[in-house]
Amino acid sequence: MLKRFIISSFLLCSFALASFAQSTDSLGTAYYLELAGKGFGSANVDFNIGHNSRLTLGLTLLDHEFAKENEMDDEYPTRTLPTPSVMYFLLSGKNGHFLEAGLGCSISPVFWKPYSPNDSWLSLHGSFGYRYQKSEKVFFRAGFTPFYRVNWAFLPLIGVSAGYSL
Numbered sequence: 001m002l003k004r005f006i007i008s009s010f011l012l013c014s015f016a017l018a019s020f021a022q023s024t025d026s027l028g029t030a031y032y033l034e035l036a037g038k039g040f041g042s043a044n045v046d047f048n049i050g051h052n053s054r055l056t057l058g059l060t061l062l063d064h065e066f067a068k069e070n071e072m073d074d075e076y077p078t079r080t081l082p083t084p085s086v087m088y089f090l091l092s093g094k095n096g097h098f099l100e101a102g103l104g105c106s107i108s109p110v111f112w113k114p115y116s117p118n119d120s121w122l123s124l125h126g127s128f129g130y131r132y133q134k135s136e137k138v139f140f141r142a143g144f145t146p147f148y149r150v151n152w153a154f155l156p157l158i159g160v161s162a163g164y165s166l
Contacts, residue, residue: 027048027054027091027133027135027165028048028135028136028165028166029045029046029047029048029165029166030045030046030133030139030163030164030165030166031044031045031046031139031163031164031165031166032044032046032139032141032161032162032163032164033161033162033163034058034141034159034160034161035159035160035161036145036157036158036159036160037125037127037145037147037157037159037160037161038058038060038062038085038087038104038106038123038125038145038147038159039060039061039062039083039106039123039147040061040062040063040080041060041061042058042059042060042061042085043058043059044056044057044058044059044085044161044163045057045058046089046139052090052091052092053088053089053090053091054088054089054091054100054102055086055087055088055089056085056086056087056088056089056102056104057084057085057086058084058085058086058087059082059083059084059085060082060083060084060085060106060123061080061081061082061083062080062081062083062106062108062123062149063078063079063080064078064079064080064081064083064108064110064115064119064121065077065078065115065116065118065119066078066079066110066113066114066115066116066119067113067114067115067116068116076116076118076119081108081109081110082109083106083107083108083109083123084106084107084109085104085105085106085107085123085125086104086105087102087103087104087125087127088102088103088104089101089102089127090102091131093131096132096133096134096137097130097131097132098130098131098132098133099129099130099131100127100128100129100130100131100141100143101127101128102125102126102127102128103124103125103126103127104124104125104126105122105123105124105125106122106123106125107121107122107123108121108122117151118151118152119149119151119152120149120150120151120152122149122150123147123148123149123150124147124148124149124150125145125146125147125148126144126145126146126147126148127141127143127144127145127159128143128144128145129141129142129143129144129145129159130142130143133165134165135165136165136166137164137165138162138163138164138165139161139162139163139164139165140160140161140162141159141160141161141162142158142159142160142161143158143159144156144157144158145157145158145159
């Protein structure tokens with residue numbers, strides 16, 4: 001049910017943005033830090049891949065809960081790790097002001113340890129918000145950034161980002 005909601009929301013946002021799409025003024029590559037959005041925080045690089053679309057690659061700080069070492073352990077060990085992430089964004093706007101909608105995922109870098117039954121190696125991220133980006137200037141993002149960890153939780157977060165655009 002939740003998967004259908006996430007996919008439907010992304011498709012609805014995509015069609016809505018495509019119908020109002022305007023020039024993105026050939027935005028350059030952006031480097032930025034994000035607080036909350038995809039996890040506790042993330043460092044990202046954002047590339048222009050089309051007239052009104054962007055691809056973001058990053059490292060996101062997420063908690064990962066691993067299986068018990070033996071049955072005598074009371075708790076699952078938890079570690080905060082930098083986790084690779086990728087997101088795709090659609091933009092609509094001009095003159096540096098954009099409405100954005102995006103969807104992406106993070107995959108745990110720890111493949112050699114089993115996860116607890118309450119956790120997963122896969123996290124899904126969304127974004128719907130405002131982006132301010134001028135070529136060769138300051139870059140700013142803010143918006144609703146839902147986060148879903150398979151087998152764990154759905155978190156409706158607010159994320160903010162700041163960085164520099166080339």
